[in-house]
Amino acid sequence: MPLSRRVGLAVAIAGSAVASTVLPFTAHAESTVLYVDNAANCSDKGTGTQAQPFCTIQAAADVVEPGQTVDIVPNRYFFGQVTVKRSGQPGKPIVFRGGITISWPNTFVNAEGQGSADAHAFVLDGVHDVTVSGLNLNAPQEAVLVKDSTRISVDRTSITGGQSSTAPQESPNIRVTGTSANVTVSRSRIGASPVAGVAIDAGVTGAVVTTNYIAGTDGRGLLVTDAPGTVIVGNTFNHNCDGADLELAGNSAGATVENNILTKQHGCPTNATAVPLVVSAGSVQGTKVDYNTVVPLSQASASYSWGGTSYATPGEFRATGQGAHDNAVAPRLANGYTPIAAEGLTDAADPTAPGLLDTDLxxxxxxxxxxIANTAPTGYRDRGAVELQDWMRVSVRGVPYSQEGRPLNAQFTVDYSAGWTPGSAKLDFGDGSPSLTIEPGHQFIDHDYPAPGSYTATLTxxxxxxxxxxxxxxxTIAPVPEIRTQFWWSRDDQSRAQITVRPASVSPWPIARHIVDFGDGTAPAVSEGPSSTASITHEYGVGGSYTITSTVVDNHGRTASQTQTAGVPGPQAGVPFTGxxxxxxxxxxxxxxxxWALSYHKTDWRPNSVWGFGNPGDIPVVGNWDYTCQCQHAIYRPSTAAFDLSRTDGSISHVPFGNPGDLPAVGSWDRNGHDQVGIYRPSTAEFWVRHDDGSYTPLHFGNPGDVPIVGDWDGVHHSQFGVFRPAANPWEPNLFIFRHDDGSYSTVTYGNQGDLPVVGDWSGTGRTSYGIFRPANHQFTLNNSYAGRADNVYTIYNNYN
Incomplete structure (x- = not known):
């Protein structure tokens, strides 16, 4: 049915701006708006532009003109009292406006602890046509003090005050006093005062208190003293335990008290005896009380005090000729002020009552x-500060959800609560496809769009x-991505020239086929259908370097290929090197x-770096040829008795030395910051060292058939000779023999027959240790006795995948 709205008390509300909802902080034309923001670029000496706002509200209050709005930035604290000294004009009020989020103010004005125990957040003294809205106010005295002022509106505020231990006296949250007239307090959350939430003092006329939540005071919720004609409509009073929720004291005749909820059942102590509604003898004349819900703490408590006489129930109170539609329905208030549907509360207010607003708290x-049947003859309004809303809710969230086979898919999260009278819900995907009927509840819905683009889905x-x-x-549905392919290959059986290729292709459409060409002239391997991503094993006839090509085909005919080069070792395990x-x-x-396959980690893992240098039959050599901190690689070719040294500038130095059949022995013979080449002649057990000037020095050490080793056995920062004597029988150990600078030597047994020697500083002690490489299982075993640690045992292979 249509709602018949009546603003009422036109004189009281005209020019007060309470009949329109206060909006959050927004930008307006520079000529009508002053900005306040205590950010770094603010200035109280400027003009309050958006580019350079005022730092304080007071600075704006000192210069604001009629019809201007002072926009105060949300989510910020402002400290100190604001004293309004300037007035607006009828129809052109001055507006102080903060921000509102989730129905509550989030711009804070705090006068507590600012050097004055009697400070207020806002003082309006002797002004007219001013609106204060969207602010969260706190002060040691009255947070808002309106004195000798006219056409003032305090709307959509959250107010606490008058309870500081340093204040000279206890005070209400809002006080309207002096000769003030036509002051409206509306849609505000007011509480936590030892005296009263709102006090309307003697001499005030035409005050309107409408659509507020007044709760938690230690005294009265609303105290009107000697202020005739006050309108008190559509408020929720709750948890005002030690005093009346609403009291008309002295001579406050001609008041209107309608559509309010007054209850003490939410959190008050059991011994609380305060009467919810008190009207003094001097306030009875011309006062109207109706359409209120009045609930005392207990059935033994009085609900009304009318002219000095107590009445326990609304039924008894009707004997006064008042409260014809009052009731004592227990108001179930979620979070203190939001009602739950109930007969006697919902659609049970007078929609023609003066002072009602178009919107609620x-x-x-x-x-x-x-x-629920409507109580009033025409129209519908709920009692209290909050209008009950149909709890039907719809919510939809969507994200692109591209997946294999469905690249244009989106997933929606849908919530639908049916509300008071279940009807239907439809989800329109925004692409012209038929809408989907949605059942109540929470669900996930997939939808495939016909093409890339931006779509708006609507749940109604x-x-x-x-x-x-x-x-x-x-x-936003992205374009269909290209088909992509990649693969990995590995040698699972290290004893064979065999690899396994594992395709890992990605396509927005289903993959139909993988084709793998192993690069050795054999027919490509082809796998079809859903299992086309399975691993494929291939064995080469001989080790070598092969180019593998993997091609993927999706069910839309699109293809993609990738190639990799695989170094497949032959049957030999490789020759160890150290550096x-x-x-x-x-x-x-x-x-x-x-x-060359180099491992940095000394753990079971594939080599970290692989490069090519040399030919089959060469012997790897590592040394510091170029005065660097790191070694360079080289080879010794026994067939031609020559070294090829790789230099840091990319050149190759060819150094002939020795005879065919000799073995390389490289070290720092001249002790001048780099290594020199040398050879060991196994047939005669002789070392031959070549110096930088081209001369050479011989040294006999070891026995024929020994293998040369070179290292810093004593930690003296230069090279010393040694030999490795392989075990002659399976039950015998290998023998390491180390020659020292004084001509003496020491020995150690390590490893078994078939092992190859390696020497190096495995643990950073500055002293060369020893170890072996076992070709049978590609295993290194490195002795760590110099560092006092266990031997390091690990396996690497001479392939690099």
């Missing part, structure tokens, strides 16, 4: 509950009685037919 418009819920709710979600390639310790690797 939370900014909601009135709604007619379809299942419709009640059988007419109210509807909508929510939208925008999703410093960066870091504090030596590194190991394997040389195989001209391919």
């Amino acid at each position: 939370l900014g909601n418009e009135p709604v007619d509950h379809p299942n 819920g419709t009640s059988l009685t007419g109210p509807s709710r909508t929510d939208t979600a925008q999703v 410093y390639f960066g870091g504090p310790t030596s590194h190991n690797g394997l040389f195989d037919n001209g391919t």
Whole structure:
């Protein structure tokens, strides 16, 4: 049914701006708006532009003109009292406006602890046509003091005050005093005062207190003293335990008290005896009390005090000729002020009462509950400060959800609560496809869009009685990505020239086929259908370097290919080498037919670096040729008795030395910051050292058949000779023999027959240790006795995948 709204008390409300909802902080034309923001670029000496706002509210209050709005930035604290000294004009009020989020003010003005125990947050003394809205106010005295002022509106505020231990006396949260007239307090949350939430003092006329939540005071909720003609409509009084929720004292005749909820059942102590509604003998004349819900703490408590006589129930109170529609329905108030549907509260107020606003405490418009009869002859309004809303809710959220086989898909999260009179809900995907009927509850819905683009999905819920709710979600569907392919290959059986290729292709459409060409001239391997991503194993006839090509095909005919080069070792395990390639310790690797595979970690893992240098039959050599902190690689070719040294500038130095069949022995013979080459002749057990000037020095050491080793056995920062004597029988150990600078030597047994020697500083002690490489299982075992740690045992292979 249509709502018949009546603003009422036109004189009291005209020019007060309470008949329109206060909006959050927004930008306006520079000529009508002054900005306040205590950010770094503010200035109280400027003109309050948006580019350079005032730092304090007081600075704006000192210069504001009629019709101007002072926009105060939200989510910020401002400290100190604001004294309004300037007035607006009828129809052109001065407006102080903060921000409102989730129905409550989030701009804070705090006068507590600012050097004055009697400070207020806002003082309006001797001014007219001023509105204060959207502010969260706190002060040691009255947070808002209105004195000798006219056409003042305090709207959509949250107010606490008058309870500081340093204040000279206890005070209400809002006081309207002196000769003030036509002052409206509306849609505000007021509480926590030892005296009263709102006090209307003697001499005030035409005051309106409407649509407020007044709760938690230690004294009265609203105290009107010697102020005739006050309108008190549509408020919720709750938890005002030690005094009346609403008291008309002295001579406050001609008041209107309608559509209020007054209850003490929410949190008051059991011994609380205060009467919810008190009207003094001098205030009875011409006062109207009706359409209120009045609930004392207990049935034994009085609900009304009328002219000095107590009445326990609304039924008894009707004997006074008042309260014809009053009741004592227990108001179930979620969070203290939001009602739950109930006969006697919902659609049970007088829609023609003076002072009613178009929206409630939370900014909601009135709604007619379809299942509860309207009490008033015409129209519908709820009692209290909050209008009950149909709890039908719709919510939709959407995200692109591209997945294999469905690249244009989106997923929606949908919530639908049916509300008072269940109707239906439809989800329109915004692409011209048929809408989907949504059942009540929470669910996930997939939808495939026809093409890339931006779409707005709309969820609409419709009640059988007419109210509807909508929510939208925008999703952007990206273009279909290209098909991509990649693969990994590995040698699972290290004893064979065999690899396994593992395709890992990605396509927005289903993959139909993988084709793998192993690069050795054999027919490509083809796998079809859903299992086309399975691993494929291939064995080469001989080790070598092969180019593998993997091609993927999706069910839309699109293809993609990737190639990789695989170094597949032959049957030999490789020749170990050792050197410093960066870091504090030596590194190991394997040389195989001209391919170097270096491991940095000394753990079971594939080599970290692989490069090519040399030919089959060469012997790997590592040394510091170029006065650097790191070694360079080289090879010794026994067939031609020559070294090829790789230099840091990319050149190769060819150094002939020795005879065919000799073995390389490299070290710092001249002790001048780099290494020199040398050879060991196994047939005669002789070392031959070549110096930088081209001369050479021989040294006999070891026995024929020994293998040369070179290291810093004593930690003296230069090279010393040694030999490795392989075990002659399986039950015998290998023998390491180390020659020292004084000509003496020491020995150690380590490893078994078939092992190859490696020497290096494995743990950063500055002293060369020893170890072995076992070709049978590609295992290094490095002795760490010099560092007092267990031997390091790990496996690497001379392939690099």
